[in-house]
Each structure stands twice: as structure tokens, then as C-alpha cells.
Amino acid sequence: SSSSVQKKIGIVGSGLIGRAWAMLFAAAGYTVQMYDILESQLVTAQQELDKELHSLEEKGALRGQLKASEQLALMGFTQQLEELVRDALHIQECVPEQLQLKKSLYSQLDGLLGGDTVVASSTSTFMPSLYSEGLQRRQQMLVAHPLNPPYFIPLVEIVPAPWTTTEAVERTRLLMLSLGQRPVTLKREIEGFATNRIQYAILNEVWRLVESGILSVADVDLVLSQGLGLRYALLGSLETAHLNAPGGVADYFKRFGAEISAVSATYGPTPDTQAEGAALAEIARQCEELVPLAELDQRRATRDAFLIHLARLKKQFE
Numbered sequence: 001s002s003s004s005v006q007k008k009i010g011i012v013g014s015g016l017i018g019r020a021w022a023m024l025f026a027a028a029g030y031t032v033q034m035y036d037i038l039e040s041q042l043v044t045a046q047q048e049l050d051k052e053l054h055s056l057e058e059k060g061a062l063r064g065q066l067k068a069s070e071q072l073a074l075m076g077f078t079q080q081l082e083e084l085v086r087d088a089l090h091i092q093e094c095v096p097e098q099l100q101l102k103k104s105l106y107s108q109l110d111g112l113l114g115g116d117t118v119v120a121s122s123t124s125t126f127m128p129s130l131y132s133e134g135l136q137r138r139q140q141m142l143v144a145h146p147l148n149p150p151y152f153i154p155l156v157e158i159v160p161a162p163w164t165t166t167e168a169v170e171r172t173r174l175l176m177l178s179l180g181q182r183p184v185t186l187k188r189e190i191e192g193f194a195t196n197r198i199q200y201a202i203l204n205e206v207w208r209l210v211e212s213g214i215l216s217v218a219d220v221d222l223v224l225s226q227g228l229g230l231r232y233a234l235l236g237s238l239e240t241a242h243l244n245a246p247g248g249v250a251d252y253f254k255r256f257g258a259e260i261s262a263v264s265a266t267y268g269p270t271p272d273t274q275a276e277g278a279a280l281a282e283i284a285r286q287c288e289e290l291v292p293l294a295e296l297d298q299r300r301a302t303r304d305a306f307l308i309h310l311a312r313l314k315k316q317f318e
């Protein structure tokens with residue numbers, strides 16, 4: 001087979017995340033084929049990709065060495081799962097976040113996969129064992145979880161099931177690096193992976209601060225957007241600690257460890273964020289005051305424009 005066939009990537013599901021992956025792979029020169037159950041979605045995807053790539057090109061924010069038209073020429077579309085799987089080096093699954101749907105798709109894929117194709121799920125919540133258990137090709141299946149928008153946020157969480165081979169993990173890691181993404185590999189699967197475990201810890205505490213009336217929604221978000229987040233755009237919380245004491249991280253925890261434990265003991269129970277109670281009503285009211293629902297799209301566009309600049313700035317620092 002020719003080298004372009006060997007570099008074929010299959011993408012299952014042509015929604016928001018499927019399209020983002022298509023752009024990342026094409027920017028790195030891979031041949032990309034997208035599959036969807038809905039023909040209308042594939043048509044929309046093709047139009048959106050065309051629009052998006054040309055608009056990025058105009059802004060000078062297109063990734064890779066190829067022009068937008070050349071990247072588009074690398075993309076194909078199909079409604080045949082069998083055709084998608086054929087000769088694919090890697091399949092990136094991006095169907096909606098419903099376990100039954102994923103399970104039935106993976107059992108379909110299981111019957112079609114050759115021995116050499118790795119299948120990675122974009123899932124943000126399902127541990128890979130939940131949908132791959134019992135399948136014949138389960139050792140070739142894992143999670144590669146991106147953050148939205150993946151084009152501007154390089155992190156990918158690679159999460160193996162207990163039966164995923166180290167070879168499949170390593171191949172996926174190298175593939176992500178070849179896109180210019182920055183993978184982290186979890187040693188074993190865990191609920192929430194790493195990103196959401198940390199994100200939820202923050203959500204729980206900002207919820208408690210708002211619920212107890214200590215800070216408004218606007219102010220609790222300022223703590224991140226005008227405070228901690230500025231550091232975190234460069235450093236993680238451990239390197240932050242390492243830099244914040246004369247003798248580094250060991251010194252930091254010697255000085256502040258007792259304080260950290262004392263404050264942590266006051267956090268209280270995990271809030272029930274699902275209950276449609278007074279706390280949620282108040283948080284929603286204040287959030288909608290900050291950004292009215294009708295302006296969410298505009299605010300998302302601002303976020304993406306900001307992330308373009310931030311991605312450039314981060315590159316300069318690396």
C-alpha cells in the first residue's frame with residue numbers, strides 16, 4: 001500500500017469534535033476520512049470545514065505547512081463504516097456521549113478492524129473499559145480525550161483500559177505529538193480522567209463560595225480569570241508551589257502544609273450540583289447577567305480568538 005494509505009486516519013462522527021480532529025490531522029498532512037450516520041451532518045461538516053479553514057488562513061492562525069485548500073483536499077467523507085476502517089492507521093471516535101450508542105458502535109467496529117488499527121474515543125466521561133469490555137479487539141481500544149477547542153488547546157488525555165496494549169498507548173502518544181498536541185498518559189483508567197477530576201474540584205469549591213454568599217459569580221470567576229488562571233496558563237499548581245518558596249516545593253509544603261490541611265478541613269460536603277435548587281437558580285441568574293444566553297455564541301467566539309493569541313504566546317515561551 002502507498003504511504004498516503006498508511007497515513008489514513010478515520011474519524012467516526014462529524015460533529016464539533018470530529019471536525020476539530022479532522023483539522024488537526026489534515027494540518028499534519030494525514031489523509032482523513034470522516035464517517036457519520038447522517039448524510040446531512042457530513043454535508044454540513046464539509047461546508048463548515050471549508051469555511052473554518054479559510055477563515056483561519058485569513059487570520060494567519062492555520063496550523064501546519066499546507067494551505068487551507070491543500071488541507072481540505074486531504075479530507076474525504078463516507079457513510080460506509082467498512083470503507084472508513086479499511087487501511088486506517090488510527091480511528092478517532094467522536095459520536096455523542098451516550099454509553100449505549102458507543103457500545104453498539106464499538107461492537108460494529110470490532111468486527112471490521114484489522115489487527116493494526118488503534119481506535120481512540122474522544123469521550124470526556126466514559127472509561128474505556130465501559131464500552132470495550134468483551135470485544136475481540138479491545139486491546140486496540142483506548143481513550144484520547146481532547147479539550148474544547150482542540151485546535152487551540154493542545155492537551156490530550158490518553159487513557160488505557162486494563163487490557164489496552166502498551167504498544168497502542170505508545171502509538172497514540174506519538175501520533176498526538178506528530179499533530180503538535182501535548183498528550184498525557186494515565187497509568188490506568190479512573191473516573192473523570194485527570195482534567196475533570198481537577199476541574200470538578202474547582203467547580204465544587206466555587207459553587208460553595210457562591211452558595212454561601214461569600215462571593216458573587218462574577219467575582220469567583222475573577223479569582224481564576226484575573227488570578228490563578230494567569231499563572232496556570234504557564235505553570236501547573238505544583239511548579240507554582242515549587243517557585244513560591246525559597247527552597248522549592250519541599251520547603252513550600254513544610255511552610256504551608258499545615259495551613260493547606262486546616263483550610264481543606266473546612267470545605268464541607270460535595271454540593272449536589274444536579275439538584276435544581278436555589279443555589280443553581282442563583283448561579284444561573286448571575287451567569288446570565290454576565291453573559292445573556294443570546295450572547296453565548298459571541299462570547300465563545302471571543303474565547304476562541306483569545307485562545308489563538310494565547311497559543312501563539314505560549315509557543316514563544318516554549
Ligand code: NAI
Pocket residue numbers: 012013014015016017018035036037038041093094095096097101105122123124125145146147148
Ligand atoms: P456532536 O453532537 O457535535 O457530534 C456527534 C456526531 O456523531 C454527529 O454528527 C452525529 O450525527 C454523529 N453520530 C451519531 N451517531 C453516530 C453513529 N452511530 N455513527 C457515526 N456517527 C454518529 O458531539 P461532539 O460535541 O462532537 O462530541 C463527540 C464526542 O466528543 C463525545 O464523546 C464528547 O464527550 C466528546 N468531547 C466533546 C467535547 C465538547 O466540548 N463538545 C470536548 C471533549 C470531548
